[in-house]
Amino acid sequence: MTPSKTGSSDDPVDVLLENARDGASSDGFRVTGVMMQYYFVCERELWFLSRDVQIDRSNANIVRGTQVDEKSFERKKRSYSVDGTISIDMLDDGKVVEVKPSSKLKKASEMQLLYYLWYLKHVVGEEREGVLAHPTEKDREDVELTKEAEAEVEEAIRGIYDVVNMEEPPPAEEKPFCDSCAYHDFCWISMER
Numbered sequence: 001m002t003p004s005k006t007g008s009s010d011d012p013v014d015v016l017l018e019n020a021r022d023g024a025s026s027d028g029f030r031v032t033g034v035m036m037q038y039y040f041v042c043e044r045e046l047w048f049l050s051r052d053v054q055i056d057r058s059n060a061n062i063v064r065g066t067q068v069d070e071k072s073f074e075r076k077k078r079s080y081s082v083d084g085t086i087s088i089d090m091l092d093d094g095k096v097v098e099v100k101p102s103s104k105l106k107k108a109s110e111m112q113l114l115y116y117l118w119y120l121k122h123v124v125g126e127e128r129e130g131v132l133a134h135p136t137e138k139d140r141e142d143v144e145l146t147k148e149a150e151a152e153v154e155e156a157i158r159g160i161y162d163v164v165n166m167e168e169p170p171p172a173e174e175k176p177f178c179d180s181c182a183y184h185d186f187c188w189i190s191m192e193r
Ligand code: SF4
Pocket: 041, 042, 043, 044, 045, 172, 173, 174, 175, 177, 178, 179, 181, 182, 183, 184, 185, 187
């Protein structure tokens, strides 16, 4: 997943779009929904992900925000994979839904969903609305890809490009959710004996 610059423009947004439309090579720059989410959670976590640092994700303690009781939606939504880059769930009314267990990482979840809407618009040619849902909190809100939101997504794509091209991971900065992060031991447990 290590990225490389390709295409006629140096702007990472253009590089991403060119790769997506022409069929990205395996080492071409692309941004998954999880990458967009991690960018807003922790840039160091994003860097580890970009280097395919694998962690045992079956450990319930390290799975943050990926497991949720989706019973309230499971009969109403269908899942689609687009280019192998984004995986979206669509409701019967055509809205793209992102279901999260809690609203603690709301900004990151919102940006992940906005990125899906942006990708659908610019790569697939489909303009959709989104729904961000937290069933356990009985919370559900509509998310729209406004011009401002598009600009924010594109700024984030440029930021992601910068992070994943760093030679070394950004320094660890303690965050409230470090304890439940897959890479906790890399950041906070010394390898020295
Ligand atoms: S443990 Fe904390 S600092 Fe380290 S990658 Fe995870 S969230 Fe980032």
